[in-house]
Amino acid sequence: MAEEDIIRAKKDRLNWFKEKGIEPYPAKSPKGEDISKIIEKFQKQGEFETSVTGRIVALRRMGKASFGVVFSNFKKIQFYIKRDDSPENYDIFKHLDIGDFVFIKGKVFRTKTGEITVHTYKLKLLAKSIRVLPEKWHGLRDEETILRKRYLDILTNENSRKTFILRSKMITEIRKFLNERGFFEVETPILQNIPGGAEAEPFVTHHNALDMDLYLRIAPELYLKRLIVGGFEKVYEIGKNFRNEGISTKHNPEFTMLELYMAWADFEDVMDLCEELIKSVAEKLNVSTIDVKKPFKRVSILQTLKEKTGFDFSDGVDLEKLKQTAELLGVQLDDEKTPSKIFENVYEQSILSKIDEPVFLVDFPEEFSPLAKTYPNKKVAQRFELYIKKMEIANAYSELNEPEKQSAHFQTQVRKNPQKKVDKDFIEALEYGMPPTGGLGIGLDRLLMVLLDLDSIKDVIIFPHLKPR
């Protein structure tokens, strides 16, 4: 039977209810007892009367008596219904389909094969389904359908469901961790006039009434630092960033970031906090992918390169020296690249390539870190990036709070890319004075990937971006 015919058959049964004067999509719903509670209670006290609401996920009809399975709150319980108990109820039952939502009232008992079952004596339709759910045994396997029809994925695949439950728990635990330490949660603009705080291509949108283009934020950084200027000494934001670039197993055009800023702290204080935060979350989620006993490694990029090649970039980056470094280390450089890209390739291929465990890379050249403070008399940023399984998870600095220097860095960026604009308002905020501040950004999608040992960002984003069909 073709899908169309199946849908027609289901609609026929839907109409049967209508013709009987039974509303197939009632607004009011009776409240059922939680399935896990029913099972618990039965194991303690034996038979009792109960009611359940849920979706029918299996039917075993046997003429004058039948079994089915209802599913609610991701728990299942079997029900039993017999014609002789109530021919009216049995008539309703005969017009139900897998996928329908029902209310069942009955007595909990144990069948002779040992299954805890609700012996139904009242049955009510709560919502009709007119489509075919994925197959009961294999569930939904097709990667594309899983992503496009996530509702069917979480309905049928327990692993997938668990991922998103853990995602929610992860974010809850992060909030708890930060709130307990006196951090203040804020929401800053997603629609921005000047997209700043990161090196990325923004999405452009348009405000009709003002007749002006706006940008979806690529980072909340510059706004959060304004709040430090304003006197909030520990602030954080959890929210989406939008970057108009390629999609991959590690990149979704919109992704969730945690950014936090704390006054009276530098990047090393933030490093301790970051490690503590991630270990605490790993413990709370009860995952074994992060060794919470072992301190995270700390590796200086510039020192390592100096040891390996003799080249020292702590007084600035020379493009020729950088290229020679790459060559010496056997780093593959495909085509024309920006110095910062070459540098990234160098440390990724020569330092990170062997390290799977969490590692803080420190000591980045100042010129690749326009928002970070440097060490005195050096061109080395006080910055770290946390890598786990070769994936960048976090990025942090001692925040640059010297307005002139920040302004100069912005102007350099504009010189390199005339599309960019200097955020003068941010500079002005710094001119009022910002205390010494440490800042941190953690990519939460990627953090979850690492915690759950998943290889694709699409597995941790409940509705990842896909091209329209």
Add this chain to the structure above:
RNA sequence: GAGCCCGUAGCUCAGUCGGUAGAGCACCGGCCUUUUAAGCCGGGUGCCGCUGGUUCGAUUCCAGCCGGGCUCACCA
């Protein structure tokens, strides 16, 4: 954006060295009052991703396109 792989029924999957397809679940009809991947008897769903080409004949071979996966690039 580039390379490689994939796309068969609503779902999970076979298959066709070129003669337009098949199994289980689901679905339809019948039997069945404690089943549980219920069972038994009968039914067989399909622009074989789309568009062209080669061919007497294409779901199969070839090309282009669409969608997905992986790798790379951009980036986080």
